[in-house]
Amino acid sequence: MKYIDEFRDAEILRDWGRKISLIKVSKSINLMEVCGTHTVSIHRFGLHKLLPENVKHISGPGCPVCVTPNRYIDEAIELSKMEDITIVTFGDMVRVPGSRSSLEKEKAEGADIKVVYSPLDSLKIAEETEKKVIFLAVGFETTAPTIAATVAEARKRNIRNFFILPGNKTMPNAMRSLLKDRDIKIDGFLLPGHVTTITGFREYEFIPRDFGVACAVSGFEPADIMLAFNSLINQIKTESPKVENVYQRSVKRDGNPYAKVYIERVFEPINSEWRGLGEIEHSGLGLKDEFKSFDIRNAVKIDIPEPFEHPGCRCGDVLKGKINPSDCPLFGDPCTPDNPIGPCMVSSEGSCSAYYKYG
Amino acid sequence: MPIINMDDKILLSHGGGGKKTQDLIRHIFLEKFSNEELNELDDGAVIGDMIITTDSFVVNPLFFPGGDIGKLSISGTVNDIVAMGGTPLFLSAGFIIEEGFPLEDLKKIVDSMSNEAKAVPVKIVTGDTKVVEKGKGDGIYINTTGFGKKTLELGLERIKPGNKIIITGTVGDHGASILLSRNQFEIESGLKSDCAPLYGLLKSILSEDIKFMRDPTRGGLAAVLNEIVRKDWGIEIFEDKIPIREDVKGICEMLGIDPITMANEGKMVIFVEGDRVEETLKTLHMHPLGRDASIIGKVTDQIKGRVVERTVAGTTRIIDMPSGESLPRIC
Numbered sequence: 001m002k003y004i005d006e007f008r009d010a011e012i013l014r015d016w017g018r019k020i021s022l023i024k025v026s027k028s029i030n031l032m033e034v035c036g037t038h039t040v041s042i043h044r045f046g047l048h049k050l051l052p053e054n055v056k057h058i059s060g061p062g063c064p065v066c067v068t069p070n071r072y073i074d075e076a077i078e079l080s081k082m083e084d085i086t087i088v089t090f091g092d093m094v095r096v097p098g099s100r101s102s103l104e105k106e107k108a109e110g111a112d113i114k115v116v117y118s119p120l121d122s123l124k125i126a127e128e129t130e131k132k133v134i135f136l137a138v139g140f141e142t143t144a145p146t147i148a149a150t151v152a153e154a155r156k157r158n159i160r161n162f163f164i165l166p167g168n169k170t171m172p173n174a175m176r177s178l179l180k181d182r183d184i185k186i187d188g189f190l191l192p193g194h195v196t197t198i199t200g201f202r203e204y205e206f207i208p209r210d211f212g213v214a215c216a217v218s219g220f221e222p223a224d225i226m227l228a229f230n231s232l233i234n235q236i237k238t239e240s241p242k243v244e245n246v247y248q249r250s251v252k253r254d255g256n257p258y259a260k261v262y263i264e265r266v267f268e269p270i271n272s273e274w275r276g277l278g279e280i281e282h283s284g285l286g287l288k289d290e291f292k293s294f295d296i297r298n299a300v301k302i303d304i305p306e307p308f309e310h311p312g313c314r315c316g317d318v319l320k321g322k323i324n325p326s327d328c329p330l331f332g333d334p335c336t337p338d339n340p341i342g343p344c345m346v347s348s349e350g351s352c353s354a355y356y357k358y359g
Numbered sequence: 360m361p362i363i364n365m366d367d368k369i370l371l372s373h374g375g376g377g378k379k380t381q382d383l384i385r386h387i388f389l390e391k392f393s394n395e396e397l398n399e400l401d402d403g404a405v406i407g408d409m410i411i412t413t414d415s416f417v418v419n420p421l422f423f424p425g426g427d428i429g430k431l432s433i434s435g436t437v438n439d440i441v442a443m444g445g446t447p448l449f450l451s452a453g454f455i456i457e458e459g460f461p462l463e464d465l466k467k468i469v470d471s472m473s474n475e476a477k478a479v480p481v482k483i484v485t486g487d488t489k490v491v492e493k494g495k496g497d498g499i500y501i502n503t504t505g506f507g508k509k510t511l512e513l514g515l516e517r518i519k520p521g522n523k524i525i526i527t528g529t530v531g532d533h534g535a536s537i538l539l540s541r542n543q544f545e546i547e548s549g550l551k552s553d554c555a556p557l558y559g560l561l562k563s564i565l566s567e568d569i570k571f572m573r574d575p576t577r578g579g580l581a582a583v584l585n586e587i588v589r590k591d592w593g594i595e596i597f598e599d600k601i602p603i604r605e606d607v608k609g610i611c612e613m614l615g616i617d618p619i620t621m622a623n624e625g626k627m628v629i630f631v632e633g634d635r636v637e638e639t640l641k642t643l644h645m646h647p648l649g650r651d652a653s654i655i656g657k658v659t660d661q662i663k664g665r666v667v668e669r670t671v672a673g674t675t676r677i678i679d680m681p682s683g684e685s686l687p688r689i690c
Contacts, residue, residue, distance in 0.1 A: 008671045040615070046674025095372075108368040117543055117614075222672050337682040338378040348615060359677040
């Protein structure tokens with residue numbers, strides 16, 4: 001078992017495609033995923049092309065960089081311009097355009113910006129400098145445990161020049177907000193496999209119960225996703241919505257208790273602004289009182305002008321699944337992965353980028 | 360909207376070998392340097408029966424599993440000459456060294472340059488040394504310029520629908536091993552860079568059957584195929600035919616990088632006459648550096664101006680020019 005090739009077997013995938021098309025549902029069906037890795041995998045392997053014509057796949061607000069509002073990026077850029085500051089970030093954030101600049105451009109101007117794969121690396125950086133080292137804390141429940149562990153470790157080791165710019169988001173209430181939006185029709189959710197590995201899927205059970213919408217917890221290999229599509233269409237056909245876990249090799253109903261303990265120790269739910277969706281109650285993570293000293297907003301005054309979005313950019317509507325990326329007037333010209341206007345074109349997980357790259 | 364805005368500054372992604380690099384070449388360099396030889400935008404220039412090509416090496420770290428900046432500086436330039444159908448003859452070597460650089464490291468680098476050059480064989484006949492202040496360089500940068508004798512007529516215009524495409528071995532080894540050697544992930548693996556001069560491997564197949572060759576360095580297979588494709592035909596590749604080591608596959612999966620965009624330093628993409636491809640493949644398989652050679656696709660007029668991959672799922676996807684750098688300073 002190598003865990004890659006077996007889940008990409010063409011014959012198995014075609015079989016699932018056939019099985020799915022045999023489930024005859026006459027109405028049109030919208031299936032939404034809310035995870036950037038699902039977006040990429042579906043486009044990378046062309047899985048949406050294996051679905052029957054009446055089944056449409058929509059990418060929702062699942063790319064962490066894409067849902068981060070301009071205000072946050074502007075704050076990060078403003079911080080990067082300050083003399084005694086090192087910005088530490090996941091690579092995806094570097095090229096995202098804020099209202100007026102990007103971290104990539106500030107880096108060329110001399111800003112001290114370092115890319116890491118693990119938030120814990122920022123502690124090493126902090127220990128080797130006198131400067132304030134600020135980690136850009138973005139992402140969903142998947143990045144939250146390691147960021148929480150980093151903050152806890154910083155306190156334990158008494159590293160006083162380490163801070164975060166809190167921006168983490170949590171998924172359930174964002175999905176609730178989409179379900180309440182009358183302009184958006186969602187018949188089934190592919191639940192994010194990475195996020196639910198941490199949180200479990202218990203907290204998504206309100207979706208079938210309160211909204212009658214089908215849910216399937218899905219992994220990321222082509223066979224995982226086809227299996228999840230099959231589960232959703234079956235639930236829709238039989239009008240028996242539930243949360244089905246088809247990613248049992250990773251996800252449990254209550255998730256990973258160790259990771260959750262870290263999140264709960266360091267963070268608390270706060271209201272949070274999402275690009276395209278606006279402010280959503282209890283959809284973000286802020287530092288608890290005892291860790292507030294690690295919030296750079298408490299240590300440095302960040303003055304930024306009112307953020308603005310490119311007037312033509314429709315990332316917000318793309319994130320809500322209201323339009324396809326190719327329906328945006330900027331898509332492909334002038335907005336491309338090399339000249340991104342909106343964040344959905346920057347991140348490798350962004351739906352515009354996935355549409356552009358893979359067709 | 361202008362592609363190059365004169366208020367902009369050079370970003371790392373301008374050096375990534377993708378679209379931004381292309382824009383820089385076309386709108387800044389070609390704009391002023393334009394001439395018959397340069398406008399070909401090949402890996403080197405052909406002057407009479409001579410080939411000239413140049414390459415600079417800024418890899419970080421300087422020493423990595425499977426090679427070092429010295430070995431890279433020979434193989435990179437030799438491979439460019441070979442890709443143009445030439446026999447490598449002479450090299451120049453320029454060194455920009457940072458104050459404080461250990462002489463012992465310099466000696467190691469020079470040793471490996473000398474060993475590689477002898478093995479090709481190619482002679483280093485002229486050079487230059489500059490030392491910059493501490494903090495103004497990054498250890499050492501090397502430039503090599505290569506001269507070769509043209510022995511085979513190759514060219515983009517010789518590629519026709521029906522031609523088959525060979526890769527001489529597994530893709531992504533160099534990019535992945537550089538990534539691991541930075542030790543950010545604390546992953547141990549036996550992976551080595553594929554860095555090697557390919558003259559020995561390729562001289563055995565040079566014949567009229569070969570239409571075109573290019574080495575998939577920065578930007579990997581995805582970038583070279585996009586550089587090569589022309590508007591009146593397209594390229595179709597088959598995902599299950601592209602050789603990729605299991606460890607490279609695993610690393611790429613973990614980091615979300617597509618292995619066909621990862622750099623190679625000892626591989627060649629070869630366009631071959633369709634009905635002669637099996638013979639070419641057989642010859643490649645006999646050489647240690649060509650053991651994993653595979654026919655990965657074909658030139659077709661069913662699609663035009665695009666590189667399309669048939670995925671393992673049986674669907675198709677467009678392979679676009681990679682944008683930006685997947686990791687900095689790999690060659």
